[in-house]
Amino acid sequence: MSSSLTFAYYPGCSGQGTSIEYDKSTRAVCKALGIELVDIPDWSCCGSSPAHTVDHILSAALSARNILQAEDMDVQGIITPCPSCLTNLKVASHRMRDEQFKEKVDDLLNEPCRNDLPIMSVLQVIYEKLGPKALAAKVTNPLKGLKLAPYYGCIMNRPPEVMDFDDCENPVAMDHLMEAVGAEVMPFPLKVECCGASFGVARNDVVTKLSGKLLDVAADCGAAAMVTACPLCQMNLDMRQDQINRANKSSHKMAVFYYTQLIGKALGLSDASLMLDKLCVDPGHLFREIETARTADAV
Template sequence: MNKPLNYAYYPGCSSTGTSLEYDMSSRAVCAALDINLTDVPDWSCCGSTPAHTVDHSLSSALSARNLDQVASMGLDSCVSPCPSCLANLKTAKHRMEDAGFRDKVNNLLDKPADTRVETKSVLQILVEDYGIENIRKKVVKPLTGLVVGAYYGCILNRPAELMQFDDLEHPMAMDNIMEALGATVVPFPLKVECCGASFGIPRKDVVMRLSGKLLDTAHGIGAMALVTACPLCQMNLDMRQNQINKANGSKHTMPIFYFTQLMGLALGLPEKELGIGKLCVSPRNVLDAIDANLKEKAA
């Protein structure tokens, strides 16, 4: 890389709880690729789903304050691993281009927010700023023999006008990364379908049906594992996999990785730094298969 890559890093609330391993692996991978992430000082919740379902200006005020914090760091772009945070931060910036709305939000804050900074996902900077070919060069332990499907979820690149990343119906960013890591990527037809999202709490049956379909389809096309870029998708597919099996009478034991975890493994980082042990569905068999393949190749 010619120019050092520096970003403000906005972890989002999930990173401190349910998706600790996404946060760990994102930080570890970026460090291994010499991408500098500096935590946004005194960051707070982006507003998440609850805030914008109640009040758009309150939701945007939460996000705008965080964007303002980034601006005060002297950095012009901010990355977040979580698509939901990303959507809120980007929506706030977009809505505040309207003067009336901007005034409304600024009235809620201690000082008018500077929302000029750009927000991107960790996936986007790895693909667009760092580059697939540069990732390929850094692979020390290729994921030979791993047959994986990439699942993006419904909000990572939608709405297209706002997210400005990858193809709306047929994103390829994670597919391309996985291919660069040496994995065999099977085209996952439901890559932008909804997993049921936060309906896991009020209407669990919806998640059982939607996420169940994702697992059935992934199994049907011969995927050994799915790779995701969203804490909520990962949680529905991984943590609720037993519930899904029970509800649908299926017998899935499919590991659901964060793409950064698989990147870390291919870059030769230790499993512990990547939070591999925090996954609910054990990836042991799959990881052992990769190791066996590697040994076979070496021998």
């Protein structure tokens, strides 16, 4: 194996568009942390939500194709930043442990899938393979005083028997990583509540209600910003924040980061490499406050 932390990287479709800043910051952070990402050659869409609502075999085959593509790579496993892609990959792998199911999936592939590579989120790799301590040691610009509500979304840890990572009701991985980069993690209770997910298009009122509640409670907890690990959560909370404010007559101006952006910031990576300018709610003032406090401390 080439290096101790080399993984086949599955960027996912949203990483090419709506959450390009998640993809870019993930790559930048992994590079800085010595985690080598090798893109799965010729990867394809995981099927997202539509595939598995129509056909489990087809849905599994879409993910299995990507797993197959990674099987000849010299890597320790497949990782992806997106919880939805992760769910599809892991559920496919989980279901293929059933021989009969796997046969049907293999029929749809060019060659049978070995299905023996571990599949993890980037978050799990940073948390378990590197760890908060090792991360803290690399921090150059601690995010001192930044009050964060950590929001994991509903599918990162669920169902627990498939996802097999952290607690499914009260996950703490991102909390510990954020503490490691110097931020202050608020006791945000709705860590795994649903944001409304893709209802943003079909039933906007559902998202304004559910995501609105997340913002309300985050603000009540004293958080100045939220930190997420999911492109859809981030989009609902950030891009739709104006819609939410309009619907609920609220006035949130809550920056919503990807956790990779904040780790990158603490590691001293450039704003450009983290694409902070892609966020809809401008987080600039938060970093200026940290900077001001740091200069004051220095004097």
